[in-house]
Amino acid sequence: MRPLRDLRVSLTDRCNFRCRYCMPKEVFGADFAFLPHHKLLTFEEITRLTGLFQELGVRKVRLTGGEPLLRKNVDDLVRMLNDIGVDDIALTTNGSALNSDLAKRLKTAGLRRITISLDSLRDEVFMAMNDVHFPVSKVLAAIEAAKEADLNPVKINMVVKKGWNESSILEMADYFRGSGCILRLIEFMDVGSTNGWRLADVVTAEEMVSLIQTHWPIHKLPPNYAGEVALRYEYEDGQGEIGVIASVTQAFCGACTRARLSPEGKLYTCLFGANGLDLRALLRSGASDDDIRLAIHNAWLNRDDRYSELRSSLTFSRTKVEMSHIGG
Ligand SMILES: Nc1nc2c(ncn2[C@@H]2O[C@H](COP(=O)(O)OP(=O)(O)OP(=O)(O)O)[C@@H](O)[C@H]2O)c(=O)[nH]1
């Protein structure tokens, strides 16, 4: 059995962006039925569940979404998780709501690390991808705010989709080299069932690494921990680190230690799952800690997920939970 180490908590299924590869407008339009507030886990419920996950081995919690910073007072949740002794609290955000004040509050509350998504330094490319005309400059300001609040090293997630932003890879690498930030180039994935994924739209990690190599020599670094998602590389001229996430072409299911909690409290044991175990029903029916811990333990024990390893023309057309619902 792969150990349970990493819990990803999606705080909301809502987002103010409509990234083409995640929440296409045609599907997530004005009439899309997002979860009503009373169905979301409260911060107290998330904290209670996290405590039980910790007892089962979890050491790292990543807050994600949708856009997690659309939830009010996320720093309160970070503080509550810190108070129950979570070693490593991280957050993934599109940066749109992250200003200096919030970055400092999150840091003071106990946030250790932050990942900010940015797909290009060119407004025309980035705006076409986020599909809500959100400008690059505001995300760059959020990155600076995170650095100033000492949420370092800030990681930058760039999803690369063929025909959209592969021409931005070198500019992004150049901008973030030597900045203290770690850029991660992500292969476009077939998450959910609505993003129109095609293998032909994937720029492979191998292609991205070769492109970087032709401009700045890099060599591989060992993983920071067993089962790390990103493959790490270091610039040979001392300008820091860059990573690639090759979930399509070099699946890493064999070392997958990640459980995911949806905003309404369902436990998914894979990013590509179709159904989750309803922990909110247990919580709200008065189940004891022992009962809930056992339910989580059993779900993990029975897990045989290895979606990325099995990916094929048959699997990618299956119905799966949306990335904006379960979190990245
Ligand atoms: N297929 C697959 N992709 C994943 C998984 N976990 C993360 N990813 C992808 O990798 C991206 C980066 O993950 P992040 O959430 O930034 O975090 P991370 O690399 O796990 O973070 P740290 O190593 O803790 O810094 C996600 O947005 C997903 O696109 C996984 O379990 N399976």
Ligand SMILES: C[S@@+](CC[C@H](N)C(=O)[O-])C[C@H]1O[C@@H](n2cnc3c(N)ncnc32)[C@H](O)[C@@H]1O
């Ligand atoms: C679902 S988002 C949630 C957090 C936040 N809204 C953000 O964008 O950072 C988490 C990560 O998933 C990545 N992502 C979304 N759709 C993806 C896809 N189809 N393939 C690969 N990564 C994807 C995003 O780029 C982001 O870095």
Ligand code: SF4
């Ligand atoms: S990737 Fe993040 S910012 Fe973009 S639509 Fe999905 S949840 Fe929103």
Ligand code: SF4
């Ligand atoms: S595809 Fe599923 S099992 Fe494989 S690494 Fe991702 S979350 Fe883990």
